[in-house]
Amino acid sequence: MSDLGGHALALSGLTKRYGDFTAVDRVSLDVARGEFLTLLGPSGSGKTTILMAVAGFVAPSEGAILLDGRDITPLPPERRDFGMVFQGYALFPHMTVAENVAFPLRVRGLSRADRDAKVRAALDLVQLGFFADRLPKQLSGGQQQRVALARALVFEPNLLLLDEPLSALDKKLRAELQEELKALHRRVGRTFINVTHDQEEALSLSDRIAILNHGKLVQAGAPTDLYERPRTRFVADFLGKSNFLEGTVRAVVAGGFGLEAGGTQIVVALPPGIDAPSVGARSVVSLRPEKVALLLDGDVADNTVEGRIAGFAYLGAGFALRVDVPGLGEVRATLPAWKAPIAPAEGLTVRLGWAAEAAVPVEEDGR
Amino acid sequence: MDGAYRPGPFGRGLAWVTALYLVLPILIVVPVALTDQRFLSLPQDGISFRHFQTVLGSAEWLGSIWQSFTIALAATVLSVVAGTLCAIGCWRISRRATDLVRVLMLLPLIIPSIVYAIGLYRYFGPLGLLDRFLGVVIAHGVTGIPYVVITVSTALAAFDPRLEQAARGMGASLSQTLRWVILPRIAPGIFSGAIFAFIHSWDELVMVLFIASRDVFTLPRRIWDGINENLDPAMAAVAVLLILFTLLLLLADRALRRRTEGG
Amino acid sequence: MSAAGRASAGWWWLILPAFLLLVVFYIAPIVQVLAISVTEPEPGLGNYERLFTSGAVQRVILTTLRICVITTALALLLGYAIAYAITLATPQAQGWWILAVLVPLWISVLVRAFAWVTLLRRQGLVNNTLMEAGLITEPLPLVWNEFGIVVGMVHYMVPFAVLPMLASMKEIDPRLLAAARGLGASRGAVFRRVFLPLSLPGVIAAGVLVFIFSLGFYITPAILGGGKTLMVAEWIGLQILDLIRWGLGTMMATMLVVAILVTPAIFSRIVDLRRIFGTGA
Numbered sequence: 001m002s003d004l005g006g007h008a009l010a011l012s013g014l015t016k017r018y019g020d021f022t023a024v025d026r027v028s029l030d031v032a033r034g035e036f037l038t039l040l041g042p043s044g045s046g047k048t049t050i051l052m053a054v055a056g057f058v059a060p061s062e063g064a065i066l067l068d069g070r071d072i073t074p075l076p077p078e079r080r081d082f083g084m085v086f087q088g089y090a091l092f093p094h095m096t097v098a099e100n101v102a103f104p105l106r107v108r109g110l111s112r113a114d115r116d117a118k119v120r121a122a123l124d125l126v127q128l129g130f131f132a133d134r135l136p137k138q139l140s141g142g143q144q145q146r147v148a149l150a151r152a153l154v155f156e157p158n159l160l161l162l163d164e165p166l167s168a169l170d171k172k173l174r175a176e177l178q179e180e181l182k183a184l185h186r187r188v189g190r191t192f193i194n195v196t197h198d199q200e201e202a203l204s205l206s207d208r209i210a211i212l213n214h215g216k217l218v219q220a221g222a223p224t225d226l227y228e229r230p231r232t233r234f235v236a237d238f239l240g241k242s243n244f245l246e247g248t249v250r251a252v253v254a255g256g257f258g259l260e261a262g263g264t265q266i267v268v269a270l271p272p273g274i275d276a277p278s279v280g281a282r283s284v285v286s287l288r289p290e291k292v293a294l295l296l297d298g299d300v301a302d303n304t305v306e307g308r309i310a311g312f313a314y315l316g317a318g319f320a321l322r323v324d325v326p327g328l329g330e331v332r333a334t335l336p337a338w339k340a341p342i343a344p345a346e347g348l349t350v351r352l353g354w355a356a357e358a359a360v361p362v363e364e365d366g367r
Numbered sequence: 368m369d370g371a372y373r374p375g376p377f378g379r380g381l382a383w384v385t386a387l388y389l390v391l392p393i394l395i396v397v398p399v400a401l402t403d404q405r406f407l408s409l410p411q412d413g414i415s416f417r418h419f420q421t422v423l424g425s426a427e428w429l430g431s432i433w434q435s436f437t438i439a440l441a442a443t444v445l446s447v448v449a450g451t452l453c454a455i456g457c458w459r460i461s462r463r464a465t466d467l468v469r470v471l472m473l474l475p476l477i478i479p480s481i482v483y484a485i486g487l488y489r490y491f492g493p494l495g496l497l498d499r500f501l502g503v504v505i506a507h508g509v510t511g512i513p514y515v516v517i518t519v520s521t522a523l524a525a526f527d528p529r530l531e532q533a534a535r536g537m538g539a540s541l542s543q544t545l546r547w548v549i550l551p552r553i554a555p556g557i558f559s560g561a562i563f564a565f566i567h568s569w570d571e572l573v574m575v576l577f578i579a580s581r582d583v584f585t586l587p588r589r590i591w592d593g594i595n596e597n598l599d600p601a602m603a604a605v606a607v608l609l610i611l612f613t614l615l616l617l618l619a620d621r622a623l624r625r626r627t628e629g630g
Numbered sequence: 631m632s633a634a635g636r637a638s639a640g641w642w643w644l645i646l647p648a649f650l651l652l653v654v655f656y657i658a659p660i661v662q663v664l665a666i667s668v669t670e671p672e673p674g675l676g677n678y679e680r681l682f683t684s685g686a687v688q689r690v691i692l693t694t695l696r697i698c699v700i701t702t703a704l705a706l707l708l709g710y711a712i713a714y715a716i717t718l719a720t721p722q723a724q725g726w727w728i729l730a731v732l733v734p735l736w737i738s739v740l741v742r743a744f745a746w747v748t749l750l751r752r753q754g755l756v757n758n759t760l761m762e763a764g765l766i767t768e769p770l771p772l773v774w775n776e777f778g779i780v781v782g783m784v785h786y787m788v789p790f791a792v793l794p795m796l797a798s799m800k801e802i803d804p805r806l807l808a809a810a811r812g813l814g815a816s817r818g819a820v821f822r823r824v825f826l827p828l829s830l831p832g833v834i835a836a837g838v839l840v841f842i843f844s845l846g847f848y849i850t851p852a853i854l855g856g857g858k859t860l861m862v863a864e865w866i867g868l869q870i871l872d873l874i875r876w877g878l879g880t881m882m883a884t885m886l887v888v889a890i891l892v893t894p895a896i897f898s899r900i901v902d903l904r905r906i907f908g909t910g911a
Contacts, residue, residue, distance in 0.1 A: 090809035104813040382715035385708040449648040456644030479846020481863040486659030570738040606741040
C-alpha cells in the first residue's frame, strides 16, 4: 500500500455560479499523486464548493476535473470511487460500525467473506476493531471520526476527500487526531484532499496548501513557502499574524530595495524569483511579529525603529507587544518570554529591529 | 449541495399521480355546480349559476346553514374556553398526573364517532337533550376540545415559563397573569384551535345522525339526505360553497400565523 | 401543603372544566355503551358469543378488516411517494406539495364522498368519458361496491399517512444520502439501504394511524358502499337505528374500541407512539 498508490487530480478553470453569485472563480490546481493537499480559506471562500465539485455533488458551471488526465466532470458521485469524510461524519445511524464500514463494499457487490476481511483490516487501521458491533451513537466524537475514515478508505478509493474532518472535536482531541491523520496518510500512501478554515491544522497536516478567498485561488504551495513568502496581503494575514508596512520605493539594488514608510527608511531583501519593484512605486511589505526583535543598547540590525509600548500581553511562551512607532503606526512584536531582554511595561520607550530578509513584499488583493 | 439526491422517475411520477388524485376529484365539483343541465353533469352549452340560486333561495338550505353556523359558533366557544384553560393548566403543572388528562384528550380523536354517537343517543334521552340545540352544542364542543388543547399546547411550548414566574413575582394574581401575560402570547394558537374546532363542528355528521332528527337539521345532515335521495347539481353548488368557506377559514388561519411569525 | 403546592393548586382549577366536560359528556356515554353490551338483552356475555356463532357478524368483521388492510397499504404507498417528494423538494416546491396534502384534509368528508359519486357512478364523468372515447361499451361498476369504498377511503387517508412519514423523513440527515452516493451507492441502493430503513418508524406509525382510523369509518363507506358492502360502523348504526338491537350494536362498538386501543399498543413496542399523534394537528 505504500508505493505511491494515489492518483493525480487536476482542476482546470473550475467555476461555479449560483445565479449572480460566483462561488468558485476559475480555479486551476494540480494535486500530485500521494499528496496531502489542504484547501484553506475563510467561510464563503468556495473551498467546500470545490470539494463538493470534486466529489461530484456540485456540477461545475465551467471548467473540468481531471483524474490522471481523464475528464471525470460528468460522472455522478457514485461512479468516481472517491472516499469522503463528511463534516459531522454522516455515519448511518441504523447500521453498526462494521456495517457502516462494509457499506461501500456491499454496494459494490463484494462477497461476504471479502467484505469481512476488508472491514476488519480497515477497522484495525484506525484501531477500532473492538467496536465493530456498536452503533455510531454509542461512540465518542473521535471514535466516530475514525469510523468515517475507515469507511472512506475501505474500498481503496482513488482519492480521499475530507470536509472539515476535525471541526466537531475539542481542541485537545483535534491535535491528537491531526497526528493520527498524518500518520494514516503516510501509511496508506493515497492522495488526500482536506478542507478546513483552521490555519494551524492546514500548516501541520499538509504537504501543500491552496489558499482561497472570494472563490479565487490566491496562492498554493508548501506550508513553509506560504508562511515565509506570502504572495499577497490576504495570505500573510490569514496564515499567521503579520505587520504591514506601506511606503514608496526609493532605491533598488541587486537582491533588495529601500522603502520609505512614514519617514522611516526600511531595507528589504528580495526573495529569489520575485521581481524588484520600480523606484517611486507604492509597495507593501509583510513583517511577521516573531521576526521583530527588541534591541538593547549596542545591538545592531538591518532595520531599527524606536517607539513606545502601547500595550502587551503575556502568553506564557512569550510576550506580545504593541509598539507605537511615530510615522509607521503600530508594530507588533512577539518575544520568547524566557529570553526577553527587558520586562515590558506600558509607556516604555524601546528600540525594535529586524533583518532585511524578515520583511517580504506582498501584493494588495484585488477587490 | 445541489443535485445531491433527488427522487427517481418512479417516485416522482407516483408523487404527482397521488397529488392529482388528492386534488382533482375535489375540483371536479366546481364545473358540475356550474352546469346548465338539470342533472349532475359537466356544462354543455354554457355555464349557469342557477343551481347556486336554487340553494341560496331555499329556506331549507338557508335554515340548515344558519343552524350549523350557530351550533358551530357555540360549540367553538365551549371548546376554546375549556381547551385553552386545560392546555395552560397542563403546561404549568407538567406532572405525571397531567399525563392522564392528555390521554383523555386523545380519546375523542381516535375513538370512532359512531361509538360516541350511539352512546349519546342513549345518554341524552333521559336528559332531554335529543334533537336540541344544546345537545348538539355539547357533543360538538366536547369533542372539539382536543383540537384546541393541541394547538394551544404547541403555542405554549414556545413560551418561556420564566415570563409567567416574573409576572407572579411582581405581584400579579393568577387571573391577571393569565389575562396580561399568557393569553396575549398564545392568541394565535387559540385562534388556530378555534378554527379547527369550528370546522370540526361545521362538518360533523355522525353524531347529528343519532342525536338530532327534525328540529335540529344541520347542513351536513341536509347534504347527507341529498346524496342519498336526489343527486342534483344543487348538491354540487353546496359542495362548492363549503369548499370556499373552508379555504377561507384556512387562509385566515395562515395569514394570522404569518403575521405573528413575521412580527 | 407547601407554598409551591398551594400555588400550583390554582392551576389545577384550569384543567377542571375540560376534565369534567370530558368525563360527564364523553367518557360516561362511552362507558354506558360498554355496559349495555353485557347487560342487554340479558346480563352476560351472550352478545359476545355471536362473534363465534353468527356468520353475519363474522362477515362484517372480515369485510372491514379486508378493506382496512387494502386501504392502509394503498394509503402508505401513495403517502410515502408524496412524503418522499416533499422531503427532497426545494423549499418553494415543498409549500405546494404540502398544500396539496393539507387542503383535502380540511375539506368536508361529505363533499369528498359526493365528488367521488359524481365521478364514479354509472352515468358519472369517468364512465361517460370512457364510453364516449369508445374504450368501453358498458359502464364499469366503479361505485356502490368495495372498489368505490377503497377509492374514497384511500383519498381520505393519504394525508393522515403523509404527516407521520414526513415527520420521520425530515429527521433524516440529507448528508447521509450524499455520503451513501459518495461511497458508491446507486440511487436505488441509497433508497433501499439508507432512506427506507431510516424512514421505517414513520411508515409504521402512519400504518397504525391509518388502520385505526379506517376501522371505525362511517360516512365514506356508507355513501360509496351504497348499503351493499357493510363495514362495522355502518353495521352498528343499522343495529341501533333500524333493528333496535342495542346489545349487538354495542358489542360491536366495544370490539371496535378494543381493536383501536390494542393495535397501537402492539406497535408501541416497535415505534414511539408520540410519532403517531405528535403531528395530529
